[in-house]
Amino acid sequence: MRIYLDYQATTPLDPAVREAMEPYWSDSFGNPHSEHRHGWQAAAGLDKARQDIAALVGADAEWTVFTSGATEANNLALKGVMEAAPAGRRRLVTLATEHSCVLESARALELRGYDLSVLPVQRNGIVDLGLLEETLGDDVALVSIMAVNNEIGVIQPMAEIGALARNCGALVHSDAAQAFGKVALDVQAMSLDLVSISAHKIYGPKGVGGLLVRPGTPVATQMHGGGQEGGGLRSGTLAPALIAGLGKAAQIAAARMDADRAHAENLWQLMLENLPAPHLINGDLERRWHGNLNISFPGVDGARLLADLRRVSVSSGAACASAAGRHSHVLNALGVPRDQAKASLRIGWGRFTTEEETEKAAEMISEAVAAQRRMAA
Incomplete structure (x- = not known):
């Protein structure tokens, strides 16, 4: 029995998404930018996907x-x-x-001569709105804050952030890869100008995502060529099959958001009831997506724990950081002590996770934790 509990890294493909993609691998294979029947057929799929994606965030x-x-x-x-x-x-x-892709992009801009303010967060992982207000001024072009954190699952107060940014005339961007399709987002109510999304975080295919851009927002082109997207903003031939998958995943998410949230909250409670004490949960306990549990087990080495859990797929943090062998900058920003951070696991479940899998995984994690603690005693 192999149990997948790393839903923040990626999600399994929804069967309905696979079905929606299938025609674009065969009959509707045309280049969506071509002016003939095959191209128009593929382009129609792109138009439908745009509508389903935008509808999910009120755009x-x-x-x-x-x-x-x-x-x-x-x-x-x-x-x-x-x-x-x-x-x-x-x-x-x-x-x-x-x-990391936001922080590394920000640092690259700083090296080019732009000014950068990287704000700390509170112990619960939530932005300090008072500090943000003090930091903002008429020299700020952009405020970029993630809606739902990929490592600890906390939900930032995007409406309040958007209002503060608007007051100083700044644009607002949110990396919503972990929020899109899971929590309610409204670009108007939250004053969002740009929103980043990803298909494979919502049961869609890897290799496709999007940037939702408020019309009239000034954005300099980064990829030059045929100018296929956004009136020349982004070039390159689009992949109709992948985009159809993203659109279908967004459509399903809109219909299932309440059910998915209730399912995640149920598994959260079930997992915590069956995990061993003592343990510490990293991140705010209330303002969070309950499909993400970042938890530390005192007296346990997280890397060794991962190695011992051969039948449970979990992680110690972001997949990109884990692959590079880096410690979590998120836990460090929360002020989590190094030994607590090293004893942490990120456990994530979703639409296809069962109660049986959750209970069995908790049992296997408990056994591995107990074994380490016995050896250390």
Whole structure:
């Protein structure tokens, strides 16, 4: 029995998504940018996907610019906005707990001469709105804050963040890869100008995502060529099959959001009831997506625990950081002591996780933790 509990890294493909993609591998194979029947047939699928994606966040279809994923979308948002900003607005504001593609893009911009403010977070992982307000000024071009954190699952107060940014005339970007399709997002109510999304976080295919851009938002092109997307904002032939999968995944998410949330909350309680004490949960206990549990077991080595859990797929944090052998910058930003951070696991479940799998995984984690603690005693 192999149990998959790493839903923040990626999600399994929904069978309905696979079915929606199938025609674009065969009959509807045309280049969507070609002016003939085969091209128009493929382009129709793109139009439907734009509508389904935009509807999930209260936007219009014209907002959607397709990309290869959230990493490209985040790079395009940060670099594109900063390069297009007026001369008097040279500062980018973000958080220390952002995904590495946001932080690395921000640091790359700083090396080019732009100003950067990376704000700390509170112990619960939530932004300090008072500190954010103090930091903002008329030199800020962009505020970029992740809606739901990929490592600890906390939900940031995007409406309040958006209102503060609006007050100083700054644009607002949110990396919503972990939020899109899981929690309610409204680009108007939250004053969002740019939103990054990814298909494979919501039961869609890997290799496709998007940047939703409010019409009229100045963004400098980062990928030049045929200018296929966003009136020349992003070039490259689009992949109709992948985009159809993203659109279908968004459509399903819209219909299942309440059911998926209730299922995640049920498994959260079930998992915690069956995990061994003592343990510490990293991140706010209330303002969170309950499909993400970042938990530390005192007296346990997390890397060794992962090695012992041969039949449970979990992680010690972001997949990109784990692969590089780096410690979690998110837990560090929360002020989590190094030994507690090293004893942490990120456990994630979702739509296809069963109660039986959750209980069995908790049992196997408990056995592995107990074995380590016995050896250390």
